[in-house]
Amino acid sequence: MATTSSQDLGTKPISKLIIKQALPASIGILVMSLNILVDTIFVGNWIGSTAIAAINVVLPVSFFIAALGMAIGIGGSSIISRALGADQRQKALKTLGNQITLTLLLTLTMVTIGLLFADAIISSFGGKGDIFEPAKIYYEIVLYGVPVLALCMMANTVIRAEGKPKFAMYAMMIPSVSNLLMDYIFIYILDFGMAGAAWATTLSYVFCFLFILWFYGSDRSELKLSFSHLGLNVPIVREITSLGFVTLARQAVVSITYLFMNNILFDLGGETSVTSYAIAGRMLMFAMFPVLGVTQGFLPIAGFNYGAQNYHRVRETLNIAIKYAAILASIVFIILMLFPEQITRMFTSDADVLRQAPNDMRWVFAATPIIAWQLIGAAYFQAIGKARPALLLTLSRQGFFFIPLILILPQFYGEFGVWISFPISDVLATIVTAYFLNREVKKNLIPKDV
Template sequence: MAINKSAALGTEPIGKLLIAQAVPASIGILVMSLNMVVDTIFVGQWIGPMAIAAITVVVPLTFLIASIGMAIGVGGASIISRALGKDDQDKAQRTFGNMIVMSLGLAVFFVVVGLVFKEEGLALFGANGDIYSPAEIYYVIVMYGIPFLALCMTGNPVVRAEGKPKFAMVALILPAIGNIFFDYLFINVLDMGMAGAAWATSISYFICFLFIYWFFISKYSELKIKLRCFKLEHAIVREITELGGVTLARQGMVSILSIVLNHTLFAYGGETSVTIYGIISRMLMFALFPVMGISQGFLPIAGYNYGAEKLARVRESINISIKYGTGLALLIFAVIMIFPEQITFIFTKDETVIRETPNALRWVFLVTPLIAVQMIGAGYFQAIGKAIPALLLTLTKQGFFLIPLVLILPTYFGIFGVWVSFPIADVLATLVTGWYLNREVKRTLR
């Protein structure tokens, strides 16, 4: 018999709930981010700076495909949260079955397309000069694991929607530990180079898949893998697509940003600038893990209580999440501003990269304390099923501000124009998101 904890999302104090949801999510994101950081350290120290540049090019391309699973997971989890809030177990179960079919089918299709058009994809994402050869090796092997990653990204938000954040945390921790172990074995011990790094990554995806699969066939899950629910239903598929399209658009915009950044950085600073951004991009995910955890913990709480029509609790969850997220972001900001040189030295021994990265790192993280408003604001609309506002707010930073700034400012300021684009985009996106969220709260949650 499943252990039902989803009802607690509508009864327990918001602060307690948020901590219970956010801490496991934060730990999971921390370990996953640490895994990416360690992966970058290993290839940078044991293979060389071109390996960091190669991974910087490949990861956005492979994650664009895997993000199909993430989009289906987040979109479907929003439906499941609200269905559980309304005590509609049947809809939650049917939604889950549809999610599995959609994720696996689409991921396999796009992996095949990605392998057929390998050269075109790598060139598009910035595999220029000496970066291409290691990028090709890494890309082909990692693609074999992408269907498993897509299913993991589909299942993890559902685990959180059931009110089981600790299991969702373990699903992130296990593959991270596995990847670090196999990185060491394949790269340092067996001297397999980029191929070793790629196989370690693919194996880690499979480890995550095995744990997610076990969870949904165990007594701990309220939802089960049932063949009768694999029949696609138009209404459910449409709602998943509308809400998941927000996440897919976000990742798609991140991928477009990566294309623009990689080509701009290569044009103005060569392979070294691409390597510098590779370090910064890892730090963006690693350092911000507590704020991301707050955002992930917020989603099922807001979705469940909105479905249960407990609007005061929804409003309280927004306020507390922004307060906690901003406090954590301030701590992150202080660490980055004080220790950029020490952070850079961890990744590489290349003197040019060590000399140029700290200043870039400070500029990119300059307005970090503002990001909680962006994350919670966009997440709120996704949690309650309002796809269009969620989509627009999700695209605000990268799409409406950062990409145009990266295209324009370097023509006047060179590489500095790239780095200063990040804080400007953050300020503008926070102003837009804050205004829109405040207006919506006054209209619908009072």
């Protein structure tokens, strides 16, 4: 039964497969994003708008460490998808074992460093003035749970690579729902403030981890590990890290972006501008859930069929995924252009933020309809195991375009220069990705089919 599930990726109609893979992924991302969104609403209304800015300071640090697990997960899942497609089950098992070992070694090391240099890190990421103290409270508690979160993020991608998208969805939903329940108890009822928000987040990771342990201990998974699979294998580690480095580099650039944005906006507009960016950032995580769901659903299908040398199915998967993602991105764009004021009011009643945030949000999402080409295009190279182009295209938007723009444009246009950097970088990155993707398809997919 389990074997049939992964083999479906190479036989079932592509449209149905993408929906089957993307729908649970989208729901999982939606619930996770709703968690972040509602968590921010709770914090803003029950603690204060400065608390929103404080969490925005901490997130890039904690998410970067947790992204080690996601990077290892996605890098290893690409190997697992292709190994299952090529009927190399032992390689798939060894890869999963190595993913677990690498995740634990790296995240525990990073958390230790993060706790030793807490004050300096918080200040560097924009935790200044009134933001510092609540940021430090949140930071220290959340960091204890980050290795557990990293394991959950790693395992989630592997569950999807097995062709079990519903269980991957459940793994994403459990911490989200539990976090909101504990937010209500710790913040609203017990009045623990920032510490309550942090403990709610940390404990939610534990619930997710317990579910994943159950999944791999049951007969739902076709990957049954033994201790021998945990020993590091140099060729597998090299392949995991080369492919996973794409995801890690992306998250590193995201963290660097937060560092620059929080500091630049604090200097230009103080706590109000940092809070405005925090709200736009939460909406960016939330509103893009259907597009990210299609991207996540696309990865195992493309990887499996590439490993099985079904190149016509890879091409079809690519085309359908871009079409679905573009339609969904356009819907997101319309909603956010029409209702930014109403969205901002959900987070805060602060008059200064209410005046500024809606217009900022419109600029952040101005190029959303075209973003599908960039996301799917970069993910394609990762799915087929081509780490270098995947890395370069993944970094193109924020690393090559956005960060230079936010350093240059504010010198001429002030804070407005920061906000117009969003659509400009989206357009430039999409053009570059479309060029390389089109060249790759013509060179390596079409000739093998004719």
